Every structure is written in C-alpha cells, then in structure tokens.
Amino acid sequence: MSEPIRPIRTEADHAAALAQIDALFAASPGSAESDRLEVLAVLVSEYERTHSTAMPAHPIEVLNLAMKAQGRTQAELAELLGSRSRASEVLGRRRQLSAAMVEKLAQAWAIPAALLSAPYSVESRLMRTLKIGVVVLAIMIGLSAAAIGGLYAWYGSDLPNSEQIAATLAGSTENIPGFTPLRELPPEVIKAFLAAEDEDFYAHGGYSRTAILRAAWRTVSDKRQGGSTITQQVAKNVLLKETPSFGRKIKEIILSDRLEDALTKDRILEAWFNVIYFGGKEYGIAAASQHYFGKTPGNLTIAEAAYLAGLPKAPNVYRLDVADNRTRARDRRDWVLARMAADGMITVSAARLASAEPLTTQDR
Amino acid sequence: MRILGGDNLGAYAKRKPRKREYLLAFRALVDTASWTLPKDVEAQFVQVASLTPPDRIAFDFPEEDLRIEMRVNCALGLARIFNVGPSINRKERQR
Numbered sequence: 001m002s003e004p005i006r007p008i009r010t011e012a013d014h015a016a017a018l019a020q021i022d023a024l025f026a027a028s029p030g031s032a033e034s035d036r037l038e039v040l041a042v043l044v045s046e047y048e049r050t051h052s053t054a055m056p057a058h059p060i061e062v063l064n065l066a067m068k069a070q071g072r073t074q075a076e077l078a079e080l081l082g083s084r085s086r087a088s089e090v091l092g093r094r095r096q097l098s099a100a101m102v103e104k105l106a107q108a109w110a111i112p113a114a115l116l117s118a119p120y121s122v123e124s125r126l127m128r129t130l131k132i133g134v135v136v137l138a139i140m141i142g143l144s145a146a147a148i149g150g151l152y153a154w155y156g157s158d159l160p161n162s163e164q165i166a167a168t169l170a171g172s173t174e175n176i177p178g179f180t181p182l183r184e185l186p187p188e189v190i191k192a193f194l195a196a197e198d199e200d201f202y203a204h205g206g207y208s209r210t211a212i213l214r215a216a217w218r219t220v221s222d223k224r225q226g227g228s229t230i231t232q233q234v235a236k237n238v239l240l241k242e243t244p245s246f247g248r249k250i251k252e253i254i255l256s257d258r259l260e261d262a263l264t265k266d267r268i269l270e271a272w273f274n275v276i277y278f279g280g281k282e283y284g285i286a287a288a289s290q291h292y293f294g295k296t297p298g299n300l301t302i303a304e305a306a307y308l309a310g311l312p313k314a315p316n317v318y319r320l321d322v323a324d325n326r327t328r329a330r331d332r333r334d335w336v337l338a339r340m341a342a343d344g345m346i347t348v349s350a351a352r353l354a355s356a357e358p359l360t361t362q363d364r
Numbered sequence: 365m366r367i368l369g370g371d372n373l374g375a376y377a378k379r380k381p382r383k384r385e386y387l388l389a390f391r392a393l394v395d396t397a398s399w400t401l402p403k404d405v406e407a408q409f410v411q412v413a414s415l416t417p418p419d420r421i422a423f424d425f426p427e428e429d430l431r432i433e434m435r436v437n438c439a440l441g442l443a444r445i446f447n448v449g450p451s452i453n454r455k456e457r458q459r
Contacts (some may be wrong), residue, residue, distance in 0.1 A: 022444070034440065044368050055388055058389065068425065239399060
C-alpha cells in the first residue's frame with residue numbers, strides 16, 4: 001500500500017513530493033498512480049506558487065523567445081507588422097505592441113495574446129535623443145581634451161620651464177631703473193590696478209578660462225585680442241617677443257601656467273608693475289607716476305592710482321598728455337573707481353570723492 | 365501546462381540575473397501552452413527543443429547560453445522542470 005499523501009509545508013516536504021512525482025511521472029492515464037500524480041502535482045504547484053515571487057514576463061522578451069524558438073527573423077516580423085521600422089522599434093522596446101499587432105502575432109505565430117498584451121514602458125524619443133546627446137557630448141569633451149593636450153605638448157615643447165622662467169624674470173625685472181618693490185606700493189594703488197586689470201588675480205591659476213573663450217571669440221569675430229590676466233601679460237611682455245597670433249596665445253597660457261609654478265603671486269604682480277606700458281616712453285609704475293603726476297608711486301592719491309590703473313588697457317587712448325583724451329581718460333578713471341567700490345576695495349563715498357577730483361597732470 | 369519544479373528556474377535566475385527576463389518568458393510560454401503530445405512541444409519550439417522519448421525534452425538556447433530540461437505528461441498537463449543550466453550547443457560551438 002502506498003504512503004498517504006500529506007500537505008506540503010516545508011522544503012523537505014516539497015523535495016519528497018517531487019521525488020514521488022518523478023517516480024510516478026509516466027503513469028498511465030486513468031490508473032491509481034495517475035490519480036496520485038495529479039493530486040501531488042496540484043499540491044506541489046500550489047506550494048511553489050505561494051513560495052516564489054514569480055513576476056510577469058515582459059511581452060517583448062516573450063516575443064523574442066517565441067521568435068527564436070520558431071526560427072523567425074526580424075524580416076518576417078517586419079512583414080507581419082507592416083514595416084521594418086515598426087519591427088525594429090517594437091524589438092528595441094521603443095514602441096508599444098498595439099492590439100492589432102498582438103492579434104496578428106497570436107494568429108500567425110500562435111503566441112498567446114495574453115502574454116503580449118501586458119503593459120510595459122517604452123523609451124521615449126526625448127530620452128533616446130538625450131542619451132545620444134550625452135554620448136556625443138562625452139565624445140566632444142574627450143576630443144577637446146585630446147586637442148588641448150596636443151596643443152599644450154606642441155607649443156610647450158620649446159618654451160622655458162619653471163626654473164628657467166624664474167631665472168629670466170629675476171634678471172629682466174629687478175635690474176630695471178626705478179624698480180619698485182611691491183611692498184612700497186600703497187594698498188589702494190594695488191587695489192586700483194587689480195580692479196582694472198584682473199580682479200581675480202589672487203584666485204586664478206594664471207589664466208581665466210572664461211576670459212580666454214571671450215578673447216577667442218573676439219579673435220574669430222573681429223580680429224581683436226584681449227582677455228589676458230596679469231600673469232599672462234607678464235608672460236607676454238617679458239618672455240614672448242612674437243607678434244600676436246593664435247599660437248602666441250597658446251604659448252602665453254602655457255607660460256602663465258609655468259610662471260605660476262615658478263613664482264609667488266606677489267612676485268608676479270611686482271614684475272608686472274615694473275614692466276607694464278603706460279603710453280609714450282613710460283614703462284613701469286615708477287616711471288608712469290613720475291611722468292603723469294611727478295610723484296613716486298607711494299604718494300599717489302586714490303584718484304591718481306585709478307587713472308594710472310586705467311591706462312594699460314589702451315595707453316594711447318587714455319594718455320593725459322594728449323589733450324583730446326581728457327574726457328575719455330576721466331571716464332576711464334571713474335570707471336576704475338566704480339569697480340573698486342563695487343568690489344568692496346574702497347567705500348562708495350571714497351570713490352565719489354575721488355571722482356570729484358580734477359584730473360590734471362604735472363606741468364611740463 | 366502545470367509547471368512543477370519551477371523553483372529551478374528561479375534559482376538559476378538568482379545566479380544569472382541577466383537571464384531572468386528570458387527565464388520568465390520561457391515560464392510564461394510553458395504556463396500558457398496546452399500540449400497534447402510531446403511532439404507539440406517540439407513543434408512550438410522547433411529550433412531549440414529536442415525530444416528524448418517518451419517524455420524528456422531539452423530546450424537549448426545557444427545564444428543565451430541556456431539549457432532547460434523537462435519531462436512532460438501531456439495527458440495530465442504537467443511540465444516537470446528538472447534541470448536549468450548553460451547551453452550544451454554553445455560549448456560545442458566554441459570547441
């Protein structure tokens with residue numbers, strides 16, 4: 001007599017029931033063994049149903065498997081659905097299977113309609129476009145990085161290194177007649193020049209990316225250049241003797257980078273104050289102070305410092321010793337004073353007082 | 365068909381998560397099938413099924429590196445899955 005059938009409560013019961021099923025599997029229909037097999041099968045499938053977390057199948061995975069099982073091709077699917085793109089979009093999960101498509105697949109290929117009708121999400125065109133956009137952007141960034149690396153290597157190979165730059169600057173600036181150490185310049189003078197020329201001087205690494213992009217755009221659009229930081233101006237005026245060009249701009253950036261490695265910010269600023277051009281024959285802050293105001297830099301007023309700070313941008317446009325420039329020079333000075341006030345370098349009232357001062361040069 | 369030993373599919377899906385969707389689709393197709401003879405199985409899965417009389421059927425999916433073996437009792441509508449593993453044909457192809 002066979003063992004009585006018991007409920008399946010544990011994994012061990014499940015395994016034992018499966019073993020019995022395997023033993024009875026070939027039972028003839030209508031036999032006692034077949035009845036026993038049927039009861040065991042109900043118990044096992046119910047146990048498995050309650051002890052598993054079976055998820056619904058994805059309709060497109062069902063379609064894929066059915067096609068593979070029957071040896072169907074994408075071309076045949078295209079023929080059935082009416083177009084290649086439709087088949088491609090369906091298999092790529094970029095298009096929902098419509099009711100008409102499900103019906104065709106059920107009739108022609110005997111794929112159960114219920115399995116193909118389950119809802120599923122498709123990738124929107126916008127999402128796909130965004131994904132492609134991200135990939136294109138990544139490629140462009142990669143190519144740009146490679147191009148910048150290539151330019152840096154190409155133009156930087158014959159430029160001096162940091163040590164050579166330090167030695168060159170020591171030799172070329174400190175021997176200038178009237179060399180003015182930075183410590184001898186009043187804070188307002190330094191502030192005025194930073195406000196006019198490079199307010200982020202102490203924050204950037206030698207060059208400003210936005211300023212370079214702006215300058216590049218100007219170069220492309222109307223051939224003008226600009227956008228140089230104080231470090232770049234030192235590199236350009238002391239270390240480079242070439243005429244303006246795209247190549248020189250690249251070299252200027254590379255040298256600025258190396259200059260920042262070679263010298264402190266104060267040392268770079270000091271070099272700049274002593275080589276910068278102020279119009280006429282005047283180079284350096286000492287010569288300019290003397291030429292325009294008959295003073296040493298240490299005795300400049302805020303208004304005078306602001307005027308001198310406005311000069312390096314376009315010395316011959318703002319020179320006070322040319323009568324036609326007086327209005328432009330005054331406007332430029334007032335602009336520098338406004339920048340100083342806006343940047344919190346001086347108070348608004350100090351800027352107003354300085355703006356009210358007449359702009360006059362020493363009598364010559 | 366009533367699936368028995370379906371936990372074999374679940375266990376394999378846990379070990380090979382990338383095959384999970386495929387296994388779910390396979391289960392769904394067997395679940396909704398109503399085979400009256402083992403040859404019906406071969407007909408529905410003509411490219412991948414091979415019958416070993418009287419009731420053993422192996423489904424081999426080389427591209428998915430998947431093989432599912434089952435016995436069918438069509439009279440009672442039972443499909444007993446007893447083995448799930450890598451494809452044999454794939455290994456042979458690679459040799």
